[in-house]
Amino acid sequence: MNKLYPWILLLIRFLLGVIFIYASLDKIIDPGEFARAIGNYHIIPFGLENLIALVIPWLELFIGIGLISGIMVDGASAISGGLMAIFILLILQATLRGFNIECGCGLKEGEMVGWSKILEN
Numbered sequence: 001m002n003k004l005y006p007w008i009l010l011l012i013r014f015l016l017g018v019i020f021i022y023a024s025l026d027k028i029i030d031p032g033e034f035a036r037a038i039g040n041y042h043i044i045p046f047g048l049e050n051l052i053a054l055v056i057p058w059l060e061l062f063i064g065i066g067l068i069s070g071i072m073v074d075g076a077s078a079i080s081g082g083l084m085a086i087f088i089l090l091i092l093q094a095t096l097r098g099f100n101i102e103c104g105c106g107l108k109e110g111e112m113v114g115w116s117k118i119l120e121n
Contacts, residue, residue: 028057034106103117
């Protein structure tokens, strides 16, 4: 198993990197739509949605590149873990408040917040 461990980690890094890059692309192309999705959570102060919609997708892209390329893997891993925790908390609060909104995840259009989305993250 010890010989497989580095390869398993490499595969996990690669898969997470691809997911982060893929999730970032729609948000980079249409930050306005992502800003609306952020606003639907009703937790971010008005006006910050646009700034967050511009920063998060690029952060996701650089995390993905870092995980795949092996450049600054520790930082990319830590930031990706933090982002995932924030995403889970946002989806959880929206679910508990009974919001029927799209998650804004960028992976599949029309994905709604809910318990399955929390487990997926």
